[in-house]
Each structure stands twice: as C-alpha cells, then as structure tokens.
C-alpha cells in the first residue's frame with residue numbers, strides 16, 4: 001500500500017463494490033483536494049451513494065483503497081471508522097432525519113453532545129451555526145411543522161457543527177422545491193468555503209452541480225472525465 005499525495009484530503013483507487021452480486025461500483029478512482037466543493041453528477045442508480053459511503057467509511061468496498069489525510073480508511077476496524085465519521089466527517093442526506101423530541105438547536109448540537117461536549121459549549125456552537133444559516137430565530141422550535149427548506153438547513157448546521165474536514169452531501173436538495181434548492185446549496189457551499197471545509201456532493205440535478213468547483217460525471221458505476229463545460233448530459237467513461 002502506497003500513501004497518496006499529501007495535498008489530497010481524500011483519495012481512492014480502483015473501488016469496486018457489488019450488492020448481492022449486482023455491481024454498483026466498477027473501478028472508480030478519485031482524488032479530492034482540501035477545501036474543494038466536488039460534485040458527483042449522474043442519474044439515479046449510477047453508484048454515487050455507494051461511492052460516498054465508501055469514501056466516508058460507512059461501507060468497506062469489495063476491492064480498492066480509500067485514504068483520508070494520508071491514512072488508510074479501508075483497512076481500519078469498524079470502531080475506528082466510526083470515530084473517524086463522528087470526529088472528522090459530516091453527512092447530509094435527502095431526508096434531514098431530525099429527532100422530533102428535540103428542538104432545533106438540540107438537533108444541530110447532537111453530534112457534539114454525543115461525543116461528550118458540555119451542553120453549554122454544544123449549544124453555543126449550534127446557535128452560532130444556526131445564526132450563520134439564517135435560522136437562529138427558530139432555535140427553540142421543534143422540527144415538526146417547519147418548512148422542508150428550514151429542516152434541511154438544520155441538517156446542514158448539524159453536519160457543520162463539529163467543524164468537520166469533509167461534509168458528504170447525498171442529494172441534499174432532493175426533497176425541496178426548486179426555488180429552495182439553490183438557496184440551501186448556496187448556504188452549504190458558502191459556509192464550507194468560509195471555513196475551508198471540503199464538500200462532496202452527489203446529485204442527479206445538473207443545476208445543483210453548477211455550485212461546485214469541479215464536477216465528475218457518473219454513470220453505470222463509473223466516474224467519467226471531469227466536465228470542463230459542466231455539460232452533464234453525456235458522461236464520458238474514463239479514469240479520473
């Protein structure tokens with residue numbers, strides 16, 4: 001095993017993965033630079049979520065290597081991968097998955113509370129992010145009854161509250177109305193840029209991919225050549 005270049009925050013080589021014999025990744029190689037906003041753009045079922053799960057240590061690929069900050073992820077035992085996810089990564093999915101019994105700031109502060117931060121510190125950090133994301137005024141509301149765009153902003157705050165190295169966003173705007181999509185995404189990308197946080201975004205929406213620094217087209221379990229003109233309609237199979 002040879003360590004990847006130092007300036008890549010994440011680096012993966014020749015990832016292959018199948019579910020019950022049905023292939024989802026067919027040899028994907030990818031590098032992600034620190035602070036970059038990278039979009040994986042492709043149709044549903046093309047393997048984007050599987051790649052995010054491999055990169056974030058949720059899933060160990062059948063074959064291939066994943067490295068984070070020059071350390072191997074694919075060979076770590078599950079407890080170490082879990083710590084890595086908790087301490088260095090944030091995750092935003094299509095469904096914000098907020099806990100209904102907690103209010104907004106408690107939901108946003110949850111990753112800090114789970115890793116043992118004091119309630120006062122966790123609340124201060126959560127409230128700071130809620131203010132930055134323009135939802136400080138709903139900090140004491142319960143999630144039920146909030147509009148979808150606000151619930152998703154709470155999920156963004158929860159992903160950023162630990163100041164992670166990398167945020168993985170899997171179709172983060174899928175449940176939102178068109179008008180809310182760009183707004184939620186701008187909020188995420190500008191907060192990430194300000195704080196030097198790397199974002200890897202999986203999306204089937206070419207408009208959303210335009211918010212990224214770099215777009216990698218995805219189709220049938222393969223990554224294509226990064227799009228220069230951001231025309232995502234025809235992924236070109238090749239090694240990235």
Ligand SMILES: Nc1ncnc2c1ncn2[C@@H]1O[C@H](COP(=O)(O)OP(=O)(O)OP(=O)(O)O)[C@@H](O)[C@H]1O
Pocket residue numbers: 019020023024042043044045046047048049050051171202204
């Ligand atoms: N847990 C699983 N069990 C079995 N098959 C799966 C599982 N997860 C994904 N797949 C299959 O693997 C392939 C790639 O799916 P994946 O979710 O990675 O793609 P995607 O591009 O993220 O699409 P989507 O946006 O629909 O999630 C698909 O054929 C999908 O049905």
